[in-house]
Amino acid sequence: MKVTGAQALMKCIREQNVEVVFGFPGGAVIDIYDELLKNEDITHVLVRHEQAAVHAADAYARVKGEVGVALVTSGPGATNTVTGIASAYCDSIPIVVFTGQVPTPLIGNDAFQEVDIVGITRPCTKHNYLVKNPEDLIPTIREAFHVARTGRPGPVLVDLPKDVVAATMNFDEPKPIKMRTYRPTYEPHPGQIEKACKAILKAKKPVIYAGGGVIAANAHEELTELARNLGMPVTMTLMGLGGFPGTDPLSMGMLGMHGTYYSNMAVANSDLLIAVGARFDDRVTGRIDAFAPHAKIIHIDIDPTSISKNVDVDIPIVADCRHALYFINSWFKRKKDFDRDAVVASHQAWHESIKEWKREHPLGYIEETDVIKPQFVVQKLHELTKGDAIITTEVGQNQMWAAQFYHFNHPRAFMTSGGLGVMGYGFPAAIGAQMAARDRTVIDIAGDGSIQMNIQELATARQYKCPVKIAILNNGYLGMVRQWQELFYDKKYAHTGLETAPDFVKLAEAYGAVGLRATKPSEVEPVIKEALATDNIVIMDFVIAREEGVYPMVPAGKATTEMLLV
């Protein structure tokens, strides 16, 4: 069958189970948009800034467990996507970004709206392509989706010159993709599984340290089985939240810079650390030589470069997390003399220590009656949504309070820009999440600073009837930076005050959304209830204690046991 490049693009996107494309048009992609208009089975969401298209595609991918797609024009359209792509790269999120490009004869001539986006994004994509020949278009698009979703997932960019999109070509049905140069390892080495299981049996003080890989690999059930079967406590990274039920007695919540006291103490005192789909990021490890100093380390990861990158690993397992955990669980099932009760009993003293740490320093805050505490807002959001909402966050204190106080019981319910920490991620992500799950409650837990970075998306949310809720924890500061200034820079608040701010209630109304404000603790619950009952976008402006800090906190470069506490 003969098709144009634009038609081929539509067909290839549909092949991938993608129903929604987030984008913004321009001269270089006008043929694609013309085709999009004729295609009723692809919904296009017109964002108001290309960065938002990429964050929305990122969250769409996370909620659905599929690949997210963004489509933008050449030049500024392409450069506006870079932050979103870099964020998806750090968080290993599968997206494909299609950028328009000037026609091939003009490439290299400094043509109008020409930019070398393949060059610009080379270090922040898993892979990228410039399609120069029409006959390469279809295979390249298919390969792009394959690369994005397999192995360690990540963003892939495909640059589409205008003449390639307009050309006609043969459309062949898809065949399984075999690449000579790219074959990720999914199956664990049986010898390594055996070693890991024996180490687990020997451990008296084990800790499971679960990262985003658990969610990417859909390994939460296998992980939960392992932890519960052997009675092993679990701590999670920011990206791993929801990979194990947050309200389970074995959950210690998050670890690292703003992790719980007991998570950090448990890791520091453990004799076995089982890292699953996590990458020993500096925000997790603190001072590296003081991280899990007494532990033997098992590390399961699909990306060999993650293993022994920051911390020496004793038992590396290169594999898909789900496969590896499945084999570990099966090993215990097959082992005839496995005395589960004895193993669980052998961890008893360990659980007592953890309980003691929990008693000493539970996750908490100082309650007040006249000002709203941000942690209280997050707790109320959790309570009133029964822990069942999809939560996105901006970046800063709001993000950490969301991570600490909304106890995620399910995977794919928490979306945050973890590795890159992009202010402005949360709101477009909420739109992407809502497009992927039309009947779920989606809440962006936001800061007054970050929300202004992509506030223009209120129009997008309105246009596509995404009734997302925005909970601004409004402290009038770039709060996280202010907190560092308070603690380490003599309270010199250099350019972190946000006294000049819009009236968020009126701003919501200007966009046809609903604005609500709470200034007293007693108003928090009614505001949330009203927002949840409203079938429209709602901005909840919570005026909170201005100088509230996020605790515990491990100062940068310190050991994770050197925590500043509430």
Added chain:
Amino acid sequence: MKHTISVLLQNKPGVLSRVTGLFSGRGFNIESLSVAQTLETGISCLTLVTSGDDAIVEQITKQLHKLIDVIKVTDMSETEYVEREMVLIRVKAEANTRAEVLRVIDIFRGKVVDVSSKSYAVEVTGTADKIRAVIDILRPIGIQEIIKTGLIAMSRAKKQ
């Protein structure tokens, strides 16, 4: 420690900048780099010399392997291999030193490839050590210019 790493890759546009970008972005060293087509069309072999402790070199090889266009990465230092480098040296050659230059070049089994009344350009091929040695010996005579190819390396055939 120095390591010679051989990388087989698909000869796609931009592939070289993926490799060099990896080194600059992650702060790894490249001491020399040479790249050319192999027997198979579309496949190139890139030889690079880098230095670092074991952990760094392990990261380098893994990161190279992670590039989508890369087919195979071999740390030659872990195998038996032969290495060669070629150098072109322009050395002062006036009446009183001409014979001396020719003698040195002969010992190193080099060739004179360009002659002027005041200088010779000579070509020498060999291991990195040999190239260093010839340069050291010619330096007192007066080296005017040096161009090197960078090291290339090949595993030794398995002995039957």
